[in-house]
Amino acid sequence: MSENTLFITENPCNRTAGRPVIGLDDLILTQDAATSAGSKMLAGFKSLFEARVVERLREAGYDIAGKANIGEFGFDFLGESSYFGPVVDADGHLATATAKLLMDSSVDAVVGLEVNGAQARSAALAGQVHLKPTYGCVSRFGTVAVACSGETVDITARSTEDVQQVLDVLAGHDDADGTSLPARECVRVTAAGFAEAAGAGEAFAAPITHVKVARGLMDAADADTKQLMEAAIQALSSEGVDITDMASETDALFAVANLAWNILMCAELCNNVNRFEGMKYGYHTEKYQTIDELYTKSRTEAFGYLTKAAILYGSEVLATGNYERCYDKSLRIRRLVSEAFSNEFARGASAGNTAGQTAILLPACAKRAYSLADVEANPYLAFEENRFTAPAAITGLPAVTAGGVQLIGSAFSDVALLRLANILPADCAGKEA
Amino acid sequence: MTAFETVIGLEVHVELATKSKIFCSCTNGSDAEPNTHVCPACCGMPGMLPVANRQVINLGMTAGMMLNCHINRTTTFDKKSYYYPDLPASYQTTQWFAPIAVNGYVTIQTEDGPKDIRVKQIHMEEDAGKLVHDNLTYTTLVDFNRTSVPLIEIVSQPDLRSADEVVAYLERLRSLLRFAKVSGARMEKGTMRADVNLSVRPAGSTVLGVRTEMKNMASIAAIRRAIEYETARHIDAIENGTEELVQETRGWDDDAGKSFAMRNKETAGDYRYFPDPNIMPVVIDDEWYDQIRASLPELPEVKLERYVAQVGLSDYDAGILAQSRAFCDCFEGAMAVGAAPKEAANWIITNCTGILNKRGLTSEDLPVPGRALGQLIGLVNDGKVSSANGKRLLEALFDLDSRGESVPEDMAAFAEAEGLVNSSDTGALEAVVAAVIAADPETAQAYRDGREKALNPLFGACMKQLKGKCDTQVLRSLLIAELKK
Numbered sequence: 001m002s003e004n005t006l007f008i009t010e011n012p013c014n015r016t017a018g019r020p021v022i023g024l025d026d027l028i029l030t031q032d033a034a035t036s037a038g039s040k041m042l043a044g045f046k047s048l049f050e051a052r053v054v055e056r057l058r059e060a061g062y063d064i065a066g067k068a069n070i071g072e073f074g075f076d077f078l079g080e081s082s083y084f085g086p087v088v089d090a091d092g093h094l095a096t097a098t099a100k101l102l103m104d105s106s107v108d109a110v111v112g113l114e115v116n117g118a119q120a121r122s123a124a125l126a127g128q129v130h131l132k133p134t135y136g137c138v139s140r141f142g143t144v145a146v147a148c149s150g151e152t153v154d155i156t157a158r159s160t161e162d163v164q165q166v167l168d169v170l171a172g173h174d175d176a177d178g179t180s181l182p183a184r185e186c187v188r189v190t191a192a193g194f195a196e197a198a199g200a201g202e203a204f205a206a207p208i209t210h211v212k213v214a215r216g217l218m219d220a221a222d223a224d225t226k227q228l229m230e231a232a233i234q235a236l237s238s239e240g241v242d243i244t245d246m247a248s249e250t251d252a253l254f255a256v257a258n259l260a261w262n263i264l265m266c267a268e269l270c271n272n273v274n275r276f277e278g279m280k281y282g283y284h285t286e287k288y289q290t291i292d293e294l295y296t297k298s299r300t301e302a303f304g305y306l307t308k309a310a311i312l313y314g315s316e317v318l319a320t321g322n323y324e325r326c327y328d329k330s331l332r333i334r335r336l337v338s339e340a341f342s343n344e345f346a347r348g349a350s351a352g353n354t355a356g357q358t359a360i361l362l363p364a365c366a367k368r369a370y371s372l373a374d375v376e377a378n379p380y381l382a383f384e385e386n387r388f389t390a391p392a393a394i395t396g397l398p399a400v401t402a403g404g405v406q407l408i409g410s411a412f413s414d415v416a417l418l419r420l421a422n423i424l425p426a427d428c429a430g431k432e433a
Numbered sequence: 434m435t436a437f438e439t440v441i442g443l444e445v446h447v448e449l450a451t452k453s454k455i456f457c458s459c460t461n462g463s464d465a466e467p468n469t470h471v472c473p474a475c476c477g478m479p480g481m482l483p484v485a486n487r488q489v490i491n492l493g494m495t496a497g498m499m500l501n502c503h504i505n506r507t508t509t510f511d512k513k514s515y516y517y518p519d520l521p522a523s524y525q526t527t528q529w530f531a532p533i534a535v536n537g538y539v540t541i542q543t544e545d546g547p548k549d550i551r552v553k554q555i556h557m558e559e560d561a562g563k564l565v566h567d568n569l570t571y572t573t574l575v576d577f578n579r580t581s582v583p584l585i586e587i588v589s590q591p592d593l594r595s596a597d598e599v600v601a602y603l604e605r606l607r608s609l610l611r612f613a614k615v616s617g618a619r620m621e622k623g624t625m626r627a628d629v630n631l632s633v634r635p636a637g638s639t640v641l642g643v644r645t646e647m648k649n650m651a652s653i654a655a656i657r658r659a660i661e662y663e664t665a666r667h668i669d670a671i672e673n674g675t676e677e678l679v680q681e682t683r684g685w686d687d688d689a690g691k692s693f694a695m696r697n698k699e700t701a702g703d704y705r706y707f708p709d710p711n712i713m714p715v716v717i718d719d720e721w722y723d724q725i726r727a728s729l730p731e732l733p734e735v736k737l738e739r740y741v742a743q744v745g746l747s748d749y750d751a752g753i754l755a756q757s758r759a760f761c762d763c764f765e766g767a768m769a770v771g772a773a774p775k776e777a778a779n780w781i782i783t784n785c786t787g788i789l790n791k792r793g794l795t796s797e798d799l800p801v802p803g804r805a806l807g808q809l810i811g812l813v814n815d816g817k818v819s820s821a822n823g824k825r826l827l828e829a830l831f832d833l834d835s836r837g838e839s840v841p842e843d844m845a846a847f848a849e850a851e852g853l854v855n856s857s858d859t860g861a862l863e864a865v866v867a868a869v870i871a872a873d874p875e876t877a878q879a880y881r882d883g884r885e886k887a888l889n890p891l892f893g894a895c896m897k898q899l900k901g902k903c904d905t906q907v908l909r910s911l912l913i914a915e916l917k918k
Contacts, residue, residue, distance in 0.1 A: 042479075048473050140482065148710045149710030176482060177711075178482060179711060267705075267707055268707075271514055271705070274516070280476075318705035319703050320703050
């Protein structure tokens, strides 16, 4: 496939109409255009129905510009595993279709499915704003399921205001998604719901006045990234935000969170892509004798390397004899990480410095730029660098990436996080002043 | 010669009698035209998410309580992965880690008296589709109507020792599930299916022998034959070394009267169970639990005893009624609107059963509400409907049901609309009587001459003209009065 495919399918949009233009990533189902999940397996697949988020966007009068290229099933490092080819910028650095579409103003925002941090990393490198909302506030109905327990519909845009505007449209209860939260809770992440809760003095709507730095993860990043973190700390501090270090035992737990997430994600992915067996959807091998051969050949020919690796890993951790020590243990680590976050958020509040709430500051990735050679040298980079994004993925907590760094807050603190992110300095990579 | 003991455990699958499927709103009706009750969710398409049907959990809980189980107050759904063309998402949603009900028992009657068969667990799950093999074209077609139809699987402990005990257990299960309206539990329709796990060991041994599992038995009679065959095969293998027994799944060919190997332990797949992250754990609070507990039906044996001791039916009549929840409901409903118990029982046991048999229906299919039967009996007793037309009226109620129409509240009006009400116009009766006598003066004269039996053909001729729509007592006295004029 050709390099630098930004849209896999594109709808011409009339920009003069003045309506916001949204790009969807290739895991969000629409009826009018194919949804390929970045995979040869689903290339050209047309859904019978639309994702709930697409319905909501259309109802709100937004234009859909097309399906942005992503890595196969959206869980790779920076889209490099896409059947439609990677996206690389002029300097030879890996970029994403999302970042480029926003940079050249083809779209005002990209709505996608954040599985394993690719979009947070993309926004961090491009100096854009990314939100992974509180799990359950935006319906996942009509998204190609990959790792359901942690993935959320996400938003990338050029500013926190743009992200909030789209979030206001997307958030809401959906009976068709069993993990969707009640309407009264979903509304908390909208500007209006937040304002009302703030007036009523609810804790999640208090401003974030305390930020804890995940030192362990910060030390795992390179000098340029550390510098960005220092700049962020400086900016927050000068606005009166209280800065302390996160407890070292939480740091230690974060160091294993991505191992647990890799196990959960691959197990779920393995199961979710089982349905793509060459019989009913997309790719179908040409020659076969038996049904087993049809399954095996279709999957061998249509799945990419990383997906195959994830399927093997996911099968292994669920196998009889491994379940307890791999999958079940990961579920326990998920609980421990959630508890650690709760403790950090609570300790911040009881410090008594202010009446506000607490967020965690950490990098979104280890370096400021990656080349195609980096992922070719280490195809499992996505399973290692997700140490920065796994804490939010595994817990379902909201995470905002802006100014090249990442903030994680307590449940429903999405609006507060976006407001705090406004304080962060525009990073050199591209955010316009 | 060594004495052997057969050790049997059953896995019984029962389709739940819900309106819709387990995770989508498609109609639960697997015998409709192929692939008419399907949607993207039960076809396993990407993007659809499961939403658990509360009625499935209600029925799972009901089954658990009927079988004296402990109900898990937090119950979860899990994914079981395997590839098969009838399984559209390549995984089945079932319960592996925390099933709805555990540790129950079912009491059966044996030659040696009552025996408790322990129930290990009951879990809820979705059914797979149906493969239809076309031997003419060598193709296999898939019908997804049945995918995601809700099932419960009832797993017994290996407490059964003979085909008789297995049959008693299955019949008791069927009765309990029907009484609780959990399922129609019809083996011939596939809404109840049993897998038999069987092993044989020397009597007195406490070690289990090599176990085989038999599938695909379509009737209780076939299960009995399969158990007898398989027991003999195992004993032959142990005593005479005719073959090496291996742990395997076997099919049953009822025509040949033989079991055959399907797959063994080595080729069995690893199902890689894990909790479904899209279905939140179901937490059953006290209110929900108590509501289901309060809705449990009276057990059949309790009804039988009550019908004899309190209602005054014979053991025979009570026994027939208590075999069917539909019969009991109809009987109690008829009594509630004032029908005499013996009369209501007779109508059900004689007339309703007659129509059911004629139409190839079972007792559980009885479409007559007790209220309607009670009113009907009242109409006959009041002389508003003749006894023969009462039976026609009953038949009309069955017709309503087969047309999918509901039974009207007012049976008198319904009888009127059906044209089955007796004529209350004595003038019209007198005219008919006069005409019949005029048409057959010889018979009339014979009666007048003292031959009493001559009344019968005249009465019959009147009834024919009136199409049976009259109070026979009134007609008889009018006819006699006219002849004696």
